[in-house]
Amino acid sequence: MLIRIELPFHLRTLAKTGSEVQVEVAGPATLAAALDALEARYPVLRGAIRDAITQKRRAFVRFYACEQDLSNDPQDTPLPAAIAEGREALLIIGAIAGGLKW
């Protein structure tokens, strides 16, 4: 199935792609499967969304889908049907966070 994923600005420039990408997921449509497919297609994103070694979500990256915050769900949780069926996009968002006033 094709999963639509919307990327934040800095990951678009890193991957040299547009704001939305589509990746093919074989098997159950989970967050982990979508991220695995994304990283396989754009290897430069390995380590930018999840830690390259632990595979944990980076602290200031969040996952949203169908108005739900999936950020703290286990990565093997099935994605909502609208995401699995390609009707809506999985959103990867850089959290509004930081302390420096640069």
Next chain:
Amino acid sequence: MSGVRLLVGTHKGAFILTSDGKRKSWDISGPFFAGWELYHLKGSRLNPNRIYASQTSGWFGQQLQRSDDGGKTWEPVGNVFAYEGKPGPHKWYDNTPHPWEFKRVWHLEPSLTEPETVYAGVEDAGLFRSTDGGKSWQELPGLRNHASAPEWHPGAGGLCLHTILQDPSNPKRLYVAISAAGAFRSSDGGESWEPINRGLKSQYIPDPDAETGHCVHRIALHPGRPQTLYMQKHWDVMRSDDAGSNWREVSGNLPTDFGFALAVHSHQPETVYVVPIKSDSEHFPLEGRLQVFRSRTGGNEWEPLTQGLPRDCYVNVLRGAMSVDKLEPCGIYFGTTGGQVYASADEGESWQAAARDLPAVFSVEAQTL
């Protein structure tokens, strides 16, 4: 040699400044990797068009970029920095144990002898090496496994390995500096390490003979006299004439000896440059007057260099933000947290802004083309 290329890392991207040998007019290209923090860029002495860049973000982690055409185009290379084994803790600011965690690459040092080898100094302090042009990285764990490491504390900027030097007369000899652990030396290509901090005095360390714990901000050497090292410590400018085994203070008549940046003249091993900063509480020039100080006697006797540098100036000059070219006369360069890059084509006698309105400058590396 026909010109100079300055590799400038900033808080919001990288910039490349180029000039002919007169070094009066500068072209600026960039920003590269706009919006990301570029802690350091450095070109290979063996192939100046091979440049490595550390691109980092609090959100999206570490990227390593490589250019093989002098910075015109870039390709991401390896960004996995895995410590060997299970790293133990170091000390946190409150003296409690804190897990060793990779945060970012502070310094990249291409090998002087092996074209595909490059070293990376990282936070939390560790030294990594790539032998395939940055595609993959392996830790040299002897440093992090030194017996003193569990007692290392971070400086205000983190527990960062921020300086790497390779001895051009003996490529197996490496030096690194870590804030706030001190300086270390390896004689076997980075396999084993010894602290080289004898003679350093730090008022916040009760033990006057402490082997580690010193907040070394920068070390530098002249390739023609590699036994002599210069150091800008948190406070104090220091010198060693025995490859770091013993240090003596050469702050001399500096109006303040706090600072970060330090560089050695490319043709005169006894000519050294520092940018004094008022204090560790006030990170800007003394009396708001930006001045470079030069010693032509290897320290102790310093003269201010002010022509072309501003008054009413309250910027900082960070540890990686000073460099020299190899032209005659020697060119000196430094960047500020106010986004200026100052250039001198006459050994520091006079200065002009090569760039005036960049983001805060983290690092400046001069390449002589």
